[in-house]
Amino acid sequence: MIRIHQKLTAIPNRFAFIHCVERCAQESNSVSMMLIDVVRFSDVTTSFGTHIGDEFLLSIANRISLLFKDAAQFGRISGDVFALLFDKKYTPLELMTKFEYLVEHFKTPIQYDDHSFIADFNVGAAVADMSSFSITDFVARAEAALKQAKQNKYENFAFLSERNKNSNARSLTLKADLQRALRNGELELYFQPKVKLSNLEIIGAECLLRWNHPLDGVLFPGSLIEAAESYNMMNELGYWTIENAFQQMRELDAVGLNITLSVNISPTQLYDSQLVPTLRRFSRVYNLPLERFELELTEDVALSNSLMVKRQLDELRALGLSICIDDFGKGYSNLSYIRDLAINTLKIDKTFILDIDKDAVNRAIIQAVKLIGNAKECDVVAEGIETVKHLHVLREVGIEHGQGFLFTRALPLSEFIEFAQHDISIGTSFLQRQSLSS
Template sequence: MTVSHSTLATIPNRYAFIDKIASCGERHTQLSLMLIDVVRFSDVTTSFGIEVGDQFLLEIANRLQRLFHHNIEFGRISGDVFGVVLPGIHSPVVLQQQFEYLAEHFKTPMYYDGHAFIADFNVGVVSKSQGAFDLTLFVSRAEAALKQAKENKYENFSLMSMHDKAETGRSLALKADLQRALARNELELYYQPKVDLSTLTIVGAECLLRWNHPTDGLLFPGPLIEAAESYHMMNELGYWTLESAIRGLVGFEAHGLDITLSVNISPTQLYDTKLVPTLKRLTHRYGVNMKQLELELTEDIAVSNSLMVKKQLAELRQLGIQVAVDDFGKGYSNLAYIRDLELNTLKIDKTFVMELTDNPVNKAIIEAARIIGQAKECEVIAEGVETIEQLHLLREIGIRYGQGYLFSKAIPHQSFISLAQQDIIVGDSPYRQMKAV
């Protein structure tokens, strides 16, 4: 019979749970360890307080135990990460099904003290089938799988066997390479167009960081940002990105392009007192209009109650710099802070757009974002537009702007100029042909 806990204190903690893993490893030749991370749970405790957060965690723990077979071992690895040991044979297909079953089950909201919460998860799994049991390696593989699940673009699940090569060595190499990359100009900004959905003309671009690594080739931001965080170099990397974006604006203006550039800004920079003076210095040095620059904040930072963040954002807006909230709706939105925050743009998270035709709720969420944007007199941009059908539906809803692979992936500076100039220069590219849609 599954134990139901009345308090988090009775759930085995990390040390007790690792003892249980060790015991299972000795008794079973085949077993799997599943680490289950509650996505963005800090939003709940920030918004509702620790007591409410603990009650939700307790319900999650009890529901998790009821979902799995009675002979599992269950524990709490850290604040919002739970562990499940599954003895016996578990093929990749079965483990994937377990994850899907878990995700589907938790689509039902939980309620406590007038608050509602829908849990989403990152899940990393390691499986052992034969051979000697190495507890340290087994647990570290599971943690590596969980880390990979968090980095996956479309699915928050990752499975690793004991034979898979961990990323640790490569990550360490990337950390060591970062300083060289900054010194040797290996970093590059790519630009993804923002498009007016009615006219299909390019009105702006989002800057996305790429790393031209001498041995690994073109790298996406994940490993790069991880390396910067490990070296405490996020500010250095962030200011490199801002200066490169401003230089990019100068290049676009030289080719007759009047567009707005969006740059993702890290929480570290928002807490840096040098941010505003640095932006003043850069825009003066390059002679660009600050209104052409937009800073994109993640939703959790935008809705935080930090006085420092509010002060920085107010000063940035006084300079004419625009402010956008990225991935709107992805986390647990605190609409009260969105209501009070002065911003220019709401960017609808791509998951709602990419699944627009699959569930009517996605359409309702996008419609709600449009209404919020209209009330706040700010633009609303749909991310992740990939099909003509999505384009038509977004037009029907009344979303004016979008970006996504239907128009273009992120491309280098000169390629972006060529694409944007197709509004002026007669051409026969797929983008030009699509304007007949």
């Protein structure tokens, strides 16, 4: 039974929660679990102290309880990790929808005395049928999913099915899964809009891969990418993504959406001698100029082999393609490499956006990236924009473009088209509402 708690100690701890899971499993045909980690909560206790941190945690716990009244049990697994148990089997898409519901409802800050905190979350999910239920395996999969969620680049959510419980056995089937997925059309591109922050006009989109699994529904393709890297199929998967971006650009043009598309590129592709000829061929076959596309590579790729990377990037830029450094500032303090790379865009890692309205250092870092962008004569894009405060501060700093959950999650093509065709009216009304409330 979900209820409001007066103290953190009144919330069932890990052992009490697992006991409830076992009892529920005996009474139900299937169960689902969500582990909810409060992102960077240690910053709260460091800044405000343990007492205020505990008050914030209690508020978070009670708000989660109220949001998910359909849960069979709520618990606190560790310091800032909570758990929800449901006495039914949800699909991965249904669990991801619950994650999005959670994130959306925590965009309103939590207040305590003169302090406020906007909570963000990593969520790992698992489901189990009673026919082969193991409490140890069930909890372990949920915890492994939470670990994966913390590592995900675009979505802080991960799901592990019972098919994933034996990683060694699973690895033997990954190559077959990838081959089947490519052969049977199970892969799909979703689109994360890139917007002009001044008026929320959609100017482009980042192409993100999704796997329409025949049993588990829509999944993030982490395991497929691992398989592609392990079995030397990364080029095949990468070129599938690029060609589908060309195909879907044609569909966007057909409905009057003249935008750019960004595609993530792997180190394997960047070092492939066939990359340039393949892009030329796609441009010719689909009758689309390469200026309409952007390739995104991470800092570690840019640094991994500077001479070879520089040569390849120079040639790609000569074709008209834009080059973007993704997750800029996340992993490297040496900025000398950026001087010699021919790039068009720096995308600021979302970790710097998270606390930009409260953390002066994060704001200073973003201002510094803006100065670097100006010097390089390249665009600066902020990713991970989730609150109106983020938007306001980024405008003040002078960041012109961004993307994030504040505008929308990544969308399949049909939904993206519908969203983009209404972006002007949506943006106008959104700005009017914010000007009244700010």
